[in-house]
Amino acid sequence: MSSNHISIKINSAYVEGIDSLKRSKSIRDLILCRSSKIVSTIPILHDINLSATAGDRIAFVGSNGSGKSSLLKVIAGIYPVKSGKVQVSGKIAAIIEMGIGFEPDMTGRENIELALVYNGTIDQYTKLLEEEIIEFSELGEKIDWPIKTYSSGMLSRLAFSISIMQDPDILLLDEVFAAGDQHFLNKALTRMKDKFFSSPISILVSHQHELIREICNRCIYLENGRIIDEGNPTEILARYEAIDA
Numbered sequence: 557m558s559s560n561h562i563s564i565k566i567n568s569a570y571v572e573g574i575d576s577l578k579r580s581k582s583i584r585d586l587i588l589c590r591s592s593k594i595v596s597t598i599p600i601l602h603d604i605n606l607s608a609t610a611g612d613r614i615a616f617v618g619s620n621g622s623g624k625s626s627l628l629k630v631i632a633g634i635y636p637v638k639s640g641k642v643q644v645s646g647k648i649a650a651i652i653e654m655g656i657g658f659e660p661d662m663t664g665r666e667n668i669e670l671a672l673v674y675n676g677t678i679d680q681y682t683k684l685l686e687e688e689i690i691e692f693s694e695l696g697e698k699i700d701w702p703i704k705t706y707s708s709g710m711l712s713r714l715a716f717s718i719s720i721m722q723d724p725d726i727l728l729l730d731e732v733f734a735a736g737d738q739h740f741l742n743k744a745l746t747r748m749k750d751k752f753f754s755s756p757i758s759i760l761v762s763h764q765h766e767l768i769r770e771i772c773n774r775c776i777y778l779e780n781g782r783i784i785d786e787g788n789p790t791e792i793l794a795r796y797e798a799i800d801a
Contacts, residue, residue, distance in 0.1 A: 559610035559611075559725075559756045560610070561645055561646075562609070562610050562645055562646035562725045562726065562756045562757060563607070563608065563609050563610075563643070563644075563645050563646070563757075564606065564607060564608040564631055564643070564644050564645075564726065564757065565606075565607050565641075565642075565643040565644075566604050566605060566606040566607070566630070566631075566640070566641070566642050566643075567605055567640055567641045567642075568603055568604070568605060568639070568640040568641070569601060569603070569604040569605075569630060569637045569639070569640035569641070569642055570599065570601065570602060570603065570604075570637060570638045570639045570640055571599070571600050571601035571604075571626060571630060571635055571636075571637055571638060571781075572597040572598065572599055572600065572638050573597065573598055573599075573600040573626065573635075599781060600623055600626045600781050601623050601626055601627060601630065601781045601782075602780075602781045602782050603640075603782065604627060604630070604640070604782075604783060605783070606627075606776070606783065608757050608759070608774075609757070610756040610757060611756070611757075611773075612757050612758075612759075612773065612774055613752060613753070613757075613758045613760075613771060613772045613773050613774065614757075614758070614759045614760070614772060614773075614774045614775070614776060615759075615760050615761070615762065615768040615772040615774070615775045615776070615789060616628065616759065616760070616761045616776050616778060617762075617763075617765075617768070617775060617776070617777050617778070617792065617793065617796050618777055618778035618779050618796070619779065622778040622779045622780065622781070623778045623779075623780070623781040623782070624730075624761045624778055625652065625730050625731075625761055626781070627778065628650070628652055628728050628730050628759065628761055629652060630642060631644060631648075631726070631728060631759065632648055632650040632652060632728055633648075634650075634652070644726065645725075646724070646725025646726045646756065646757065647677055647722075647724050647725045647726070648724055648725070648726045648727075648728060649677070649719040649720075649722045649724035649726070649727050649728070649755075650719065650727075650728040651715060651716055651719045651720070651728065651729050651730065652728060652730045657670070657671060657674045658670070658671070658703055658711070658715075659703075660702065660703055660704035661702055661704060662702065662703065663699065663700050663701060663702055663703065664690075664693075664695055664698065664699040664700070664701065664703050664706070664714050665686070665690070665699045665700055667703055667714070667718075668686055668689055668690075668714075668718055669681055669686070671715075671718045671719075672718070672722075677722055677724070680722060680723065685721060688721050689714075689717045689718055689721045690717075692717040692720070692721060692743075692747070693713045693714050693716075693717035694713065694740060695710060695713065695714060698710065699714075709737070713740060713744075716744055720744070720747050720748060720751050723754075723755075724755055725755070725756050725757065726755065726756070726757045726758075726759070727751060727752060727755040727757070727758040727759070728759050729748065729752075729758070729759070729760045729761065729762075730760075730761040731761055731762060731763070749770075749771055752771050753771070760772065765793050765797070768789050768793065769789050769790060769793065772789045773788075773789070774786065774787070774788075774789070775787065775788065775789040775791075775792035775793060776792075777792050777795065777796055
């Protein structure tokens, strides 16, 4: 796809999520024959307007629960919008929740191909790509184990390696360096930076402000499920850090 046609357009998007505590209480009340109104959803994103085109390297910042990861999932197609419109043109590689979409009874090797199917990039699959993913993940013979036997670090390495070895039009990264030994984290960070610059559109959710200043050219500040400011990373981070101090 020509870079001129790669884009993200979100207009007036409203997104709801599941409130598990309220849902559990409602179900318990129904079982006990109490009067209860089922309340199972909560608003998590309000009136989101966002556009991105080739050359944008964007960071989402904000406090925990502000909607950063939820917005990334909307772009990835994981969260549907209740109202509004989302248009995404281009192939996506998303590192959002390590292991999302993996089949626990299948081996790591089998899940590589499955992940490409889910991402809509199965046309990129080759044995060479598979071996590059396995080599980068450093899983060795464990790649043929069922992933339900994997530790969180192993799962993170596989998920990261699958996504980072693709050539997406849109790269989505959400706090991807939470698990793994320091050697792998350093290697992953180097590869991530390379891919972040080479992908037409890249979006990062991170609390690592120096990393954001280094690799991003746009910054979007969210609070309470709303975009409250956007612009140059240095300026937006200064505002966020002043409030957060």
